[in-house]
Amino acid sequence: MSAGLLFLLQRGTAILLAPLVLVHLGVVLYAVRDGLDAAEILARTRGNLFWAGFYGLFVLAVSVHASIGLRAVLAEWTGLRGRAADTAALAVAFLLLLLGMRAVWAVVGAP
């Protein structure tokens, strides 16, 4: 993948993440202030397509954004370049995607 495309993807996901993070923080504040317990939260999220889409997109953006950043950190701090850095970054992207999607499924999926 070209350096320009990686740059575009990273900045693009950053723009996407800005509002997503704000909404996410709002949701956390709302849930905590209203004293909702786990069962009440799950009752609101289970089967809710909006939150499935919201957090699905969130996880996707994080996986892309973080792994591209990590690729640069690896190049600068460990000297890992080229194919090796690409592979490591890709592995991290898939790991984040997997863990994140599992969490999304736990919150919005069927019981």
Added chain:
Amino acid sequence: MADAGTADGPVLDVRIWRGTEKGAFVRYEVPARANQTVLDVVTWVQRHREPDLAYRFACRVGVCGSCAMTVNGRPRWTCRTHVKRLPAHRPLVLEPLRNLPRIRDLVCDLEPFFARWERAGGRFVPTATRRDPLPRIAPDSTARRAVDAGIECINCAVCHAACDVLAWRPEYLGPAPLNRAWTLVNDIRHGAREEVLDRTSGDAGCHACHSQASCSEFCPVGLAPTAAIAGLKRASLWRLLGGSRA
């Protein structure tokens, strides 16, 4: 001029790097003057204490770009750096520039610096001969102003020494060559503008820059390579999205 080889009266405590990659700081006492540049200090040591001290200078007035050194840990042009105006610091510590191989004492090898100008496509490619009419370029056009902002580089490599990304990624093109590249991308007379973008938008090019602006902070002539690099990033993005260059 009172340039005696004795150090009566107020003296500066100076440490100068002697040697190559391996070496040591040597201490000198240099007469303090009311009006004295760091280059004057080095010259005094060379004339009165160490005839074989290696250092570079030519114009002594901030034009040639050859006198840059690390002064108290910061890259500076020494001929225009007044000892009195340096932030309080004792002793005065002088080393060669960072991020370049050391040849001897205060002199480093600039070949890797200039090789990057070539790699960035920094050589002008003419599109006309002397018999063609001069192209008309509006002085207030965006492109012409972008060229103006970066054209006065004196190739001193101060920015090169100031850049942390270069210290971490030796293959990075660095601020000065990218600044030069941006002036060429905006120069309608240049015959290889797309090629300059190709050469500067790779992994070791503009996208490696953190925009932290050490280069712009230290550039002695007040250029802003960071802004030029941001221009290259934008241009490479537009090209990627199928648009024209910036």
